[in-house]
Amino acid sequence: xxxxxxxxxxxxxxxxxxxxxxxxxxxxxxxxxxxxxxxxxxxxxxxxxxxxxxxxxxxxxxxxxxxxxxxxxxxxxxxxxxxxxxxxxxxxxxxxxxxxxxxxxxxxxxxxxxxxxxxxxxxxxxxxxxxxxxxxxxxxxxxxxxxxxxxxxxxxxxxxxxxxxxxxxxxxxxxxxxxxxxxxxxxxxxxxxxxxxxxxxxxxxxxxxxxxxxxxxxxxxxxxxxxxxxxxxxxxxxxxxxxxxxxxxxxxxxxxxxxxxxxxxxxxxxxxxxxxxxxxxxxxxxxxxxxxxxxxx
Amino acid sequence: xxxxxxxxxxxxxxxxxxxxxxxxxxxxxxxxxxxxxxxxxxxxxxxxxxxxxxxxxxxxxxxxxxxxxxxxxxxxxxxxxxxxxxxxxxxxxxxxxxxxxxxxxxxxxxxxxxxxxxxxxxxxxxxxxxxxxxxxxxxxxxxxxxxxxxxxxxxxxxxxxxxxxxxxxxxxxxxxxxxxxxxxxxxxxxxxxxxxxxxxxxxxxxxxxxxxxxxxxxxxxxxxxxxxxxxxxxxxxxxxxxxxxxxxxxxxxxxxxxxxxxxxxxxxxxxxxxxxxxxxxxxxxxxxxxxxxxxxxxxxx
Numbered sequence: 001x002x003x004x005x006x007x008x009x010x011x012x013x014x015x016x017x018x019x020x021x022x023x024x025x026x027x028x029x030x031x032x033x034x035x036x037x038x039x040x041x042x043x044x045x046x047x048x049x050x051x052x053x054x055x056x057x058x059x060x061x062x063x064x065x066x067x068x069x070x071x072x073x074x075x076x077x078x079x080x081x082x083x084x085x086x087x088x089x090x091x092x093x094x095x096x097x098x099x100x101x102x103x104x105x106x107x108x109x110x111x112x113x114x115x116x117x118x119x120x121x122x123x124x125x126x127x128x129x130x131x132x133x134x135x136x137x138x139x140x141x142x143x144x145x146x147x148x149x150x151x152x153x154x155x156x157x158x159x160x161x162x163x164x165x166x167x168x169x170x171x172x173x174x175x176x177x178x179x180x181x182x183x184x185x186x187x188x189x190x191x192x193x194x195x196x197x198x199x200x201x202x203x204x205x206x207x208x209x210x211x212x213x214x215x216x217x218x219x220x221x222x223x224x225x226x227x228x229x230x231x232x233x234x235x236x237x238x239x240x241x242x243x244x245x246x247x248x249x250x251x252x253x254x255x256x257x258x259x260x261x262x263x264x265x266x267x268x269x270x271x272x273x274x275x276x277x278x279x280x281x282x283x284x285x286x287x288x289x290x291x292x293x294x295x296x297x
Numbered sequence: 298x299x300x301x302x303x304x305x306x307x308x309x310x311x312x313x314x315x316x317x318x319x320x321x322x323x324x325x326x327x328x329x330x331x332x333x334x335x336x337x338x339x340x341x342x343x344x345x346x347x348x349x350x351x352x353x354x355x356x357x358x359x360x361x362x363x364x365x366x367x368x369x370x371x372x373x374x375x376x377x378x379x380x381x382x383x384x385x386x387x388x389x390x391x392x393x394x395x396x397x398x399x400x401x402x403x404x405x406x407x408x409x410x411x412x413x414x415x416x417x418x419x420x421x422x423x424x425x426x427x428x429x430x431x432x433x434x435x436x437x438x439x440x441x442x443x444x445x446x447x448x449x450x451x452x453x454x455x456x457x458x459x460x461x462x463x464x465x466x467x468x469x470x471x472x473x474x475x476x477x478x479x480x481x482x483x484x485x486x487x488x489x490x491x492x493x494x495x496x497x498x499x500x501x502x503x504x505x506x507x508x509x510x511x512x513x514x515x516x517x518x519x520x521x522x523x524x525x526x527x528x529x530x531x532x533x534x535x536x537x538x539x540x541x542x543x544x545x546x547x548x549x550x551x552x553x554x555x556x557x558x559x560x561x562x563x564x565x566x567x568x569x570x571x572x573x574x575x576x577x578x579x580x581x582x583x584x585x586x587x588x589x590x591x592x593x594x595x596x597x598x
Binding site for chain 1: 304307308323324326327331339407411413593594
């Protein structure tokens with residue numbers, strides 16, 4: 001099957017910061033929802049900008065339906081975090097402005113303004129909006145474009161969970177009409193909406209696949225009391241890393257170790273907390289932490 | 298501003314037509330409207346383009362110029378020339394400061410990263426912003442002229458054919474400042490810096506060229522330069538065609554009596570041609586900068 005979006009050998013170099021994307025290949029099928037996940041600074045925004053045709057790559061090429069992406073902008077809608085809304089204009093004036101810029105802008109904006117509960121604020125200057133309100137307005141604008149493919153950069157940042165679920169519902173609805181999505185995020189909650197996940201770290205892809213497959217490939221997850229942590233114990237964890245989980249921490253059992261070895265290391269450390277170390281079912285947060293922060297490219 | 302229904306009706310009625318020209322016109326309209334709204338809400342720019350020139354005009358005719366020393370027959374014309382100088386200053390402020398600040402704001406907010414992913418014509422962006430700036434510049438210019446008429450200044454077109462010359466000279470000179478603002482914004486990429494730089498340039502060009510060429514005696518350089526520098530050339534062309542000077546014989550030749558000569562008044566087509574040449578060069582540079590620098594189009598496409 002031919003990919004709708006095809007990016008090969010994408011590299012981006014900047015004079016000051018060096019290589020921020022290193023030989024990345026991405027293919028997105030028609031009607032697919034791809035989540036690009038990674039910690040802050042992983043290169044997600046620059047990758048989204050290149051895929052959407054906003055930023056030229058230093059090397060590599062991006063095509064949409066066989067044509068260069070930069071000549072396909074009529075089929076693209078791109079939400080780039082905190083760039084679209086204009087402070088001195090009201091929400092309504094912002095919508096009017098963008099509605100005239102894109103010939104595929106639709107009357108869906110009214111439905112979305114209601115869904116995101118910003119109708120009553122449309123006549124207020126955007127400079128008075130909160131971060132979440134700005135994001136909702138930008139989503140209304142980006143989603144109202146009748147595009148073949150949507151690139152949404154951190155669309156759920158600053159949104160509460162109810163709004164995140166509404167956004168996911170809108171994305172699924174547009175996908176059922178044939179739209180394709182590439183959604184970047186550093187929040188595990190966005191995994192729920194995706195058909196496929198792509199993890200980015202230090203400008204390189206660490207893993208890609210559907211949620212079930214990636215969860216199945218996840219090493220065992222252990223929950224450890226914070227007091228039991230020691231260098232010896234950490235050496236049994238992937239990358240020696242742990243992640244906060246209330247008064248405990250979670251970690252991934254290293255391939256050359258076992259839960260028993262970890263418990264033993266805990267005893268050696270003198271913490272006496274063997275009975276508290278347990279294997280737990282992996283969550284989406286574990287999935288995010290492992291592929292975006294523990295696993296090396 | 299507009300009701301929800303109006304936006305939707307407009308979308309329904311025009312977005313079905315996606316032909317290039319129609320699309321470009323809508324994009325010009327979009328940038329024009331947005332830019333106009335933003336200028337009218339920028340109090341600092343409004344002060345510098347409307348308040349400052351008007352105040353300085355009033356101070357000039359009451360404090361800086363001893364009108365008793367001006368032959369009474371040419372006094373209304375002299376006041377008109379002073380007002381044209383300040384009016385052009387106000388127009389320059391709109392073109393430099395308001396245009397540049399908004400553009401720098403778009404650059405600083407990384408808005409062009411979003412624009413570049415839209416099917417946007419760089420020329421539509423430039424033309425829309427420019428038209429709004431020129432309209433506001435014309436209003437700022439006329440505002441000072443209206444105030445001057447209330448204080449006794451008089452204007453008279455030298456001939457019917459002078460009207461397109463006046464309009465053309467104003468448009469051309471505005472365009473030059475707009476493109477200069479574009480380059481300042483591209484280099485500075487910060488609204489505050491653009492504000493400082495553009496106001497400095499406007500003030501230096503105004504006072505450094507003998508009040509935009511309306512008071513050659515206060516210009517320290519070679520006087521003939523006043524007919525070649527863009528701001529003073531445009532102002533002197535406007536003065537010549539908008540003001541009628543008819544002094545008493547004892548007061549000497551008309552433009553000498555008003556203190557505008559030497560150098561000679563720029564009346565020939567060669568001066569208009571020079572202004573047009575400036576505008577063509579600046580316009581080309583502006584469109585290229587918009588295309589290559591802001592939209593990163595060109596070899597990459």
